[in-house]
Amino acid sequence: MAGLWILLAAVAVALSGAVAFWTRSSRLMGTPRQHVTYETLHTASVAVSALRGGLTAAAAASAAPALRRLLGTPAVALADRKSLLACEGSERHRDALAKCLQEVVDSGRTKPLAANDLRCGHSDECPVHAGVAVPITVEGSVVGALAALGPSASADLVRAVGEVARFVSTHLALAELDAARTRTVQAQLNFLRAQISPHFVYNALTAIESFVRSDPDRARDLLVGFAEFTRSTFREHSQYVTLAEELHLVETYLELERARFGDRLEVILRVAPETLSVKVPSLVLQPLVENAIRHGLERRSGSSLLRIVAADGGHEAVVTVEDDGAGADPLHLHDIMSGRRISDSVGLRNVDERLRATFGGDHGLIIETGIGAGTKVTMHLPKYSAVLSTA
Amino acid sequence: MTEWVGIAAITVVMFLTIGVGARGVRIARTPADFMVAARAVSSPVNAAAISGEYLSAASFLGIAGLVFVQGLGSLWYSVGYAAGYLVLLLLVAAPLRRFGAYTIPDFAGGRLQSARLRQGSTVLVLIIGWFYLLPQMDGAGLTLQVVLGIPYWIGVVLLGVVVSGNIAMGGMKGITFVQAFQYWLKICAIGIPALALLAYAGHGSTANLTSSGAPTFGHPTAVTVPQAVKLVVKRPTDVVATGVVDGHADAGRHLVLEPGTHSIGRGSVLKFRAGATVPVRILLVQPSSPAWNSPFVSVGPDGAHPLAATYGLIIATFFGAIGLPHILVRFYTNRDGTSARRTTLIVLLLLSFFYIFPAILGVLGRLRAPQLYLTGNTDGIVLALPALLMPGPVGAALAALVAAGACAAFLSTSSGLLVSVAGAFSHDLLRGGVRSFRWCALGAGAVAMLAALLVENFSASLLVGWAFAIAASSFCPLLVLGIWWRGLTWRGAMAGVLIGGGGCCAAIAATMLGLARTGWAAVLLGYPAMWTVPLAFAVMILGSLASRRDRPADVDQIMLRMHLPDTLLKRTR
């Protein structure tokens, strides 16, 4: 009997220990009181993030409601060096506030706002009788001003507005730094994308153009498809995507190409579902398909068969894109791929370089071609790559 | 006649398996098809594939046999095999999928930034894979022996050649749809016979189940002994014998079998009265095992410490599924962590559903066909039961169905295992391509085949239980600590895998060689997970604490990747 009690006690202890651990760790996700704090911080950060791009009219308009909530006053206004950018909660005082804020920007000093400064002629129903306007400075120079209005210009309102202005100042300064860094990254990214996209953009628009007169409805549908395609291409997204996402992109792309070639283009797609989760650098498949179509169809008459296969090879996915088009001289292509010869066909080379950079030198493209023999491009994509596991 | 139905069923399964394998890809020609072709495999299909690959000969044949022979305690195997997926769901499913590893060596090498650990894990994948392959081959030999009457070794060689040849030629390489199909085949092949037999023969006395003593014949029974056997008789038993008993030729003589061992000649017929105690074939005798209806398993001739042995089994099966080398590969097909979790839950459902049936068959055997104690073979009970309980064409058809299911069981599991083993060998150790994979598949199949010829006398469940024990005491701690603890280092992991996995292998080897047969030694060596799993965890933790400097620099990045919810992960990617 004693054993049973010991057993029950042990089970109870284990269970309660586990429950205690869970409740303690669940609390790491925050108590209701903490959530209030988060709420405040969140409001502040919304205001700040709106101002990330600098003090512009749009940024001020979206930051103003958050600033008003943060300050807990009925109305706030924001101005830059030249004009009033946003006035939240007190439209009728707009002109007066613009003038007051301009004064503050010019003088660079805090200014209490009295009822007559606001030209408030409707003292009874108007919740706004007084306020305070403070300058916003970044690195010593005044860049704008912030005003808050309330029933009275109490000391705590003055204090709060001053703090918020300082807070906004700091973040505008940070935003400046941020913008500089983003510009650098963006420049790199744009450079990479620019290597890929112009050909397609040109071809797609040509295709759509051909329908504008003959079949305007179709042209409109295609334009929508084109917009969708470019959006997913240029979207601020990641460097790596799954093969499934890549295939969807190809699908949208093929839709556009079909518009151009109609029945001349026959496509067979064979996909082993086990390969769909493979991570690849974005835009590795579409350029191959584009290339196959260009060389398979554009330069000759008659129809062409395009074969896209994603086969499961255990530790890797083997993706091939094969056309039965004109093919190319292997030596000529070799020169293009190795960079010895300049060509307008940068797509293949770009994909090759990115595959090698991502998966290592032995995972570049394999291109088999011959004059009149069509072209087959093969990629061996490892299902697991240490590079991607930390990316 | 019966044989031909069986042969036909097995042939159909073999061809379906190979044939469906050729159609594992989706083909699209029209734009509408493209959407379908590039869609991820849904959770139910993937779950069926995981279950199909997981339900091996040990589940299909072994559990019912063990329940029949050893008692209800053997149901811990089925409980453990299913609960292993609960543990997998709780501890590793979603983070492991988000990590993106394709194999366990991928995880070991990527999480801890160590090529050496990666290679060490690869070796362990081979060991576990081979261990798990043995019972599949064993089951094949036995099934074909029972169904076709051909010698054991031919069945083993046949399965080895078919599976490794098929894989080497590029078929059946982890194709999701084939494995999903296999699950439904297996559930039909065990569920329909089990329910049919239950409905046909399930009613009546349940005395054999509830009495803790030896089973008795429910009605007068004539037993034909197909091969010479030695029977152990516990109580004086009246019998009418035709044939050779204890060296005397008898023709319809009434005699009393006294307690002790009796040898019965080939082809003899023994007629028992209703209520007579069933003599037991000496191979199936469980010396001083716990009562048949107790929830314990036992080991060794003295059956010592059944409680400890039971917990050894529970730990091995509950924590072993995490570390099986051929399962992670399937999780890769899930789209993200959330769908990995959903898939695992469905796997749990599919397995729970399946594991009800072996219990029914094992219990029915004891209840209505106790003559199998005289003539049967542990893993052959399921195959023999339908024809015994339901004579005639229906019984023959059910027997063929069961044989087909058993065939599917060892085909699918051994294919999955062989792909994993050959892949680990060629990809991680030889760094080779398709050609080396082929040779590795043939080589690994040949090794498993040879080894299977040596283990004819071990029950499939016992062998699978050992594969689970090795996985539980090596990969389980590696994965669990790697996922939840930032502090794991490759040195700690290596030490844990070596000591835990090595200790477990040594204990199993000692058991197989018969080094310890009694007392605590038999229990600790026969069910080693009991001590090797905690040992492996402890060694890994201590070793990692001692080598703190080896913590990979990007551990925070990896933890983020494994645990960040999928929606956020997509955004930051």
Place this chain on the structure above:
Amino acid sequence: MDGEQPAPIRSVAWGPAQTSLLNGQVGVSQPDRDYLQILVRSLIRAQLGLSLVCLAFALAVTASFPILCAVLPSVIGVKVLGLPLTLVTLGVGVFPVILLIGAFYVRQAARLERQFTQLVDRADGAAGDD
């Protein structure tokens, strides 16, 4: 193919063995994730806690049966609908239990992740356009 010319032959024009003159390195700096890394630690603890609770519960429910029978041998003889308790428990009974635990876990884990996502969204402001 009209049969007059020899069939065109393909050959490998480019493969991994070749190297290009300009091996352009592609490296885009990843967004700063230090902040998320710290936040996610509490999620990991919460998830681990949940997993351990479920595991402890599952073990307490299933694995306590043998020890119960060892302590109270009379339990082994209990019959349920004429069937031994062991059969009812291990053959059927445990499966719904582990399924329920699994379903509970999946829901709770998803809930924790949702909470965390909200928390991060709030703090991040990236999706904070409420």
